[in-house]
Amino acid sequence: MHEAADGAPKAAPRPVDVIVIGGGQAGLAAGYHLSRAGADFVILDAQPRPGGAWRHAWPSLRLFSPAQYSSLPGRMMPAPAAGGHPDAAHVVAYLTDYEQRYRLPVIRPVRVRAVRRSGASLQVETDAGIWRARIVISATGTWWRPYVPYHPGIGDFGGEQLHTAGYRGPESFRGKRVLVVGGGNSAAQILAELSQVAQTTWATLRPPRLLPDEVDGRALFELATRRHRAALAGQDAASIGDLGDIVAVASVRQARDRGMLKAEPMFSRITPDGVAWADGSTAACDVIVWCTGFRPALGHLAPLRLRGPGGAIGTDGTRALAEPRLHLLGYGDWTGPASATLIGAGRTARQMVGEIIARL
Numbered sequence: 001m002h003e004a005a006d007g008a009p010k011a012a013p014r015p016v017d018v019i020v021i022g023g024g025q026a027g028l029a030a031g032y033h034l035s036r037a038g039a040d041f042v043i044l045d046a047q048p049r050p051g052g053a054w055r056h057a058w059p060s061l062r063l064f065s066p067a068q069y070s071s072l073p074g075r076m077m078p079a080p081a082a083g084g085h086p087d088a089a090h091v092v093a094y095l096t097d098y099e100q101r102y103r104l105p106v107i108r109p110v111r112v113r114a115v116r117r118s119g120a121s122l123q124v125e126t127d128a129g130i131w132r133a134r135i136v137i138s139a140t141g142t143w144w145r146p147y148v149p150y151h152p153g154i155g156d157f158g159g160e161q162l163h164t165a166g167y168r169g170p171e172s173f174r175g176k177r178v179l180v181v182g183g184g185n186s187a188a189q190i191l192a193e194l195s196q197v198a199q200t201t202w203a204t205l206r207p208p209r210l211l212p213d214e215v216d217g218r219a220l221f222e223l224a225t226r227r228h229r230a231a232l233a234g235q236d237a238a239s240i241g242d243l244g245d246i247v248a249v250a251s252v253r254q255a256r257d258r259g260m261l262k263a264e265p266m267f268s269r270i271t272p273d274g275v276a277w278a279d280g281s282t283a284a285c286d287v288i289v290w291c292t293g294f295r296p297a298l299g300h301l302a303p304l305r306l307r308g309p310g311g312a313i314g315t316d317g318t319r320a321l322a323e324p325r326l327h328l329l330g331y332g333d334w335t336g337p338a339s340a341t342l343i344g345a346g347r348t349a350r351q352m353v354g355e356i357i358a359r360l
């Protein structure tokens, strides 16, 4: 649409009031509220189809909350026909329907390369032309920046290493010795299914903490809400205790009952054929699966030089302190409590859009 055959912009797209970068759940939640407010906006998304990161998750991944607690504003996620917690394909179908139902102006595939200051506007440079906007909302998620912590010897390991982002299911690991690293939901769910076909070892930084069976993502969201309220009231949000890290979805419960969820402490180094602990003990393995999380995908914001001395981007709610025309949505609690969840994205988006509309 905006690109000539040589890749150069054909015609400058018209300026808009607001550009949302990213058409995953966070970008759609922002779009819903912008649309209701009658704002002039577009959503630029790098993916060829709807669904954001959910399109890339391994097929057996289960949400840690039931469908009705995994919904964006306006439209309840339908319960899966087979019951239980929704899988990734169910979320993709929901997000696809959501963006069509609300006729959200998503343009794809458009990858934003850089955001720069340009007089009264922000200039959004993409692989399909240059846009200008008065306000930019960055909602690019974290899936695109898998994080693997450094361990001595990591480059010498002779086996296979992969990150959660590259995991597609247990079949190719049948009969192998697999080390799963990390103490969160991804690690527990992947370990649960790998342990049925492979010889698994689990290494975690601290002992894994399973939530009680009857507690799921709803309780985590309520906890985030209480912390949010405490913070607003000037109280110490951290004083509101936490519950644990891992939701005992069906596959995790079954693995626990089979005795497969016993974790080792973190090893001290990686050897050519496995890992070694400080006490001299070792474990041989063919594969290491790093379930060690993600970092915000913010490379396109580099020209704005937003990072403070510690490397963090300072925000007041979602607004960047060093560039008030930029909002960041959905990256973690630092951009709104529980805003990196399906149910939490909507609340933060509503508040953010209220602020934006007041400024326009």
Ligand code: FAD
Residues within 6 Å of the ligand: 021, 022, 023, 024, 025, 026, 027, 044, 045, 046, 047, 051, 052, 053, 054, 057, 061, 062, 063, 064, 065, 070, 110, 111, 112, 113, 139, 140, 141, 142, 143, 144, 164, 186, 217, 294, 297, 300, 329, 330, 331, 340, 341, 342, 343
């Ligand atoms: P994304 O889904 O990553 O969407 C961002 C979009 O922006 C993508 O389409 C991407 O292509 C696009 N983009 C990126 N960079 C650019 C660019 N430069 N230019 C243009 N477009 C760009 N949450 C829950 O509520 N329940 C769960 O059970 C749950 N389980 C999770 C399990 C795992 C393994 C992970 C990793 C996360 C889970 N989450 C869960 C958290 C969260 O809901 C997801 O990470 C979700 O995908 C985040 O949505 P998002 O819109 O912020 O980012």
